[in-house]
Amino acid sequence: xxxxxxxxxxxxxxxxxxxxxxxxxxxxxxxxxxxxxxxxxxxxxxxxxxxxxxxxxxxxxxxxxxxxxxxxxxxxxxxxxxxxxxxxxxxxxxxxxxxxxxxxxxxxxxxxxxxxxxxxxxxxxxxxxxxxxxxxxxxx
Amino acid sequence: xxxxxxxxxxxxxxxxxxxxxxxxxxxxxxxxxxxxxxxxxxxxxxxxxxxxxxxxxxxxxxxxxxxxxxxxxxxxxxxxxxxxxxxxxxxxxxxxxxxxxxxxxxxxxxxxxxxxxxxxxxxxxxxxxxxxxxxxxxxx
DNA sequence: GTTATCCTTGACGTCAACGTCAAAAGAATT
DNA sequence: AATTCTTTTGACGTTGACGTCAAGGATAAC
Numbered sequence: 470x471x472x473x474x475x476x477x478x479x480x481x482x483x484x485x486x487x488x489x490x491x492x493x494x495x496x497x498x499x500x501x502x503x504x505x506x507x508x509x510x511x512x513x514x515x516x517x518x519x520x521x522x523x524x525x526x527x528x529x530x531x532x533x534x535x536x537x538x539x540x541x542x543x544x545x546x547x548x549x550x551x552x553x554x555x556x557x558x559x560x561x562x563x564x565x566x567x568x569x570x571x572x573x574x575x576x577x578x579x580x581x582x583x584x585x586x587x588x589x590x591x592x593x594x595x596x597x598x599x600x601x602x603x604x605x606x607x608x609x
Numbered sequence: 610x611x612x613x614x615x616x617x618x619x620x621x622x623x624x625x626x627x628x629x630x631x632x633x634x635x636x637x638x639x640x641x642x643x644x645x646x647x648x649x650x651x652x653x654x655x656x657x658x659x660x661x662x663x664x665x666x667x668x669x670x671x672x673x674x675x676x677x678x679x680x681x682x683x684x685x686x687x688x689x690x691x692x693x694x695x696x697x698x699x700x701x702x703x704x705x706x707x708x709x710x711x712x713x714x715x716x717x718x719x720x721x722x723x724x725x726x727x728x729x730x731x732x733x734x735x736x737x738x739x740x741x742x743x744x745x746x747x748x749x
Numbered sequence: 750g751t752t753a754t755c756c757t758t759g760a761c762g763t764c765a766a767c768g769t770c771a772a773a774a775g776a777a778t779t
Numbered sequence: 780a781a782t783t784c785t786t787t788t789g790a791c792g793t794t795g796a797c798g799t800c801a802a803g804g805a806t807a808a809c
Contacts, residue, residue, distance in 0.1 A: 532724055537677030549731055557742050564735045571728050578721045584672055585714050595704045602697050
């Protein structure tokens with residue numbers, strides 16, 4: 470342990486199998502994401518090493534997928550989290566995209582709230598019917 | 610207008626093109642959904658007529674898609690809204706599925722809240738950088 | 750009657766997001 | 780040195796969710 474690297478996991482790198490376990494995806498998926506420029510693992514020889522940046526990106530990728538975004542949509546947004554090394558014009562574009570995405574996500578959250586309310590009501594109706602049909606309330 | 614049908618749009622039926630416009634999808638999509646048993650239009654001759662039930666289902670389908678669910682997942686849940694004509698055991702299963710889906714959606718809403726917060730923060734950072742680089746604050 | 754318009758059923762094509770398999774290269778273990 | 784394990788790079792396969800013709804029936808308009 471070097472005296473400089475007090476933040477032990479800051480500069481830690483992962484092999485591909487470690488990443489697989491970390492994010493519960495296949496190696497194929499990670500290579501695929503690299504080919505699509507969502508990840509940028511460095512190389513030791515010909516092997517991939519995934520850095521903290523890649524871990525952060527993967528987290529965002531999984532999140533984005535959960536919310537129903539396509540990989541391409543996610544890729545564009547990922548630049549928002551690495552804007553240091555881009556040109557101003559590109560950052561501006563990504564920023565605009567981020568604003569759109571934000572409002573889309575806020576909208577989705579609102580809709581989700583309504584859908585949840587509906588589903589709850591429907592489940593209640595369903596439950597009532599089941600009880601009326603003589604179901605045991607313990608297995609509901 | 611029949612004296613019995615006071616609820617004018619309750620028993621209204623739509624042709625396929627009407628449905629297309631109503632939900633902004635293609636006819637192919639509607640036929641595809643029927644083939645996958647997500648919709649059950651009645652027939653006049655060989656033509657499809659979409660009922661109120663189908664309209665309700667379509668609303669739920671679009672919603673489900675927005676939230677990232679697959680058509681198969683959506684199909685299973687749709688039974689929750691038409692449980693009148695099913696057997697108790699099946700309803701019970703659908704009910705259980707609904708509970709799972711509910712908690713999944715609630716989880717998703719929570720994650721969405723966090724992601725929105727993160728994105729906002731990131732956008733702020735981005736904005737600061739752009740301003741520092743001399744961007745005009747009016748086009749942000 | 751025929752032209753035009755909707756609608757139908759196949760059947761094949763496409764695109765995203767991977768899965769799967771083969772061949773080979775490197776490192777590690779015995 | 781031989782074997783095992785991890786990983787690599789192709790390359791082809793698959794699945795979900797449709798798109799896109801092609802060929803034909805039904806109905807309304809002229």
